[in-house]
Amino acid sequence: MLATAKLLGWIFEKLGQPIVLGQILGGLIIGVFTESNEIIREFSNLGALILLFLAGIESDLQEFKRVGKPSIFVAGVGVASILGAYMVGLIIGQTSYRKQVEDHVSILGYSLFIPLFFVEVGMRIELNYILHASFFAVLYTAMAIVSKVAGCGMGAYLAGFDLKASLRIGIGMIPRLGVELAMLTIALSSGVIGPEALTIAIFMVFVTTISTPPLLKWAYKL
Template identity: 40%
Template sequence: MEFEASSVLLYLAVFLIAAKAGGALSSKLGQPEVFGELIAGILIGPSVAGAITQGLLGFSLCVDPDAPAGQFMALLGELGIIILMFIAGLSIEVEEFRRSGRPSTIVAASGVAVAFLLGFGAASFFGWTPLEAGFAGGILVATSVGITVRTLMEIRVLHTKVGLTILGAAVIDDVLGIIILSVLSGMAFGSLSFFGIAEILFLMVVFFVVVLVFGFRVVPRLLSYASRFAADEIVLSIAFAIVFLVSAMAEKVRIAAITGAFLVGLITSKSQFADSLREKATTVGYGLLIPLFFVNMGVETNLQALASVGFLAVAFLAIAMFDKIVGCGLGALLSGFSVKDSLRVGVGMMPRAEVALIMASIGLKAAVVGQSLLSMTVMVVLLTSLVTPLLVKLAFKGAEKEA
């Protein structure tokens, strides 16, 4: 891949300006920054800027994802999403999983099962292959913890029984989403035969056991040892090196690189440097690399591709709106919640963001799915991000508030 440095620098400037302008405007409107970053990418990409300039000027003037500089931005975005998953792991204490409790587990499992089956069934009904349908179902499984928590905090219900159940379930089904993502990724780059799947699952088990068993024993000690040397930000550099090394190992055994990054973050959360690393990784990630991934997803979105999907796009959006309400609400009912509180749990579990986009991008990278699924995924993220705050406020009207 040959490219001019000036083109890359120009694209980098455009991406960052678009990301922060979109994020700031989105935040001002009460929406997550990822919403604005996706919209900004769509606006500067072929779907909007390209189409408008083609019609007015006779030639396309936009960010071209197929140009060498555009491909380089996609690569930087991949690094950004690896750092994002590292930060996500750092933000979760291992004990948090143990304290999630029975209701959160039931809610998460029920929501994941219903969402995956509905997405898989709808895509299969319209003639998609099992693997394509698997990605369609997988995209719908993981709730966006950030969007959910932010909304619950704004209306002061996060630390109520319902709010804590939503938070615990969101954490659990995010992990389940990563596991499903790893399986689908392995199948996409491997084989659909029985032995192929058995090999993938075996390698996954070995990878998780090795990384977790050795990681919790070695990584904190390694970071502590590295901190003794007088080199600028040596702990951060070593932590990133471990993230990239384990991510590379994950790719080698057909597991998504982001899974390795998440595990390293989870392991590192037990070290004395967790808070410092999270703060510094957040600065590096959100200041430069992470927004590139979401802007690039918008740039690569082909809105015209939705026209070729037809009714499936409508069905997919409808499923994304109601699968969590049904699945997680059912789990809440089984856990002893009232009908109203079960509805609140379901609505709170509705939004999707990072994991859905990551899964769509991996499916596209593996040539398993086309632009249509990526476009539908972006529409799901945009729609659920937009309507969740309003629906949560309506659902929690008259509910118990935290002190």
């Protein structure tokens, strides 16, 4: 599994796409021949928690104030590990040990647990559901793109950027990747969401990530 993650990640990197997309695709391929098991899921969950921990380290207290209420809500519906991992990272990120801890955890996470997390995410994809719910998947993805462009673009415009620059900023903020998938996977493991919701979210991640570069090229030609 790890070899597949590394290989597909390398291929996608050479194609100018995020490594994680290759790792998820590798998981999708593996999922055709075998199913996930308890050991793989435990390693995957640990990778998800490491991603959230690193997100916390890279944040500051002002960022936590912004996401604090949503995080507390998530914890309230039974996914306390999401808030816990983020909080521990946030606290360590305010200390003098930040750089040392971040470096060591990143090496451990990205060499084993995080790639396995993305592979296991790919193994959970239910292609039949995407085919049956194709309209909703496309609508959900379109809404995700429009909301990012409109929300971030409007924020940039109010901050003093012109219309073209605001559009480019909004498009640049379209992709959704690791942290979102980590939260959704933990929510799935806790029974808060079903596998169908995760499958639609993964579809959205693929489309938003792959579509961003050509959209940015178009925006810079305006």
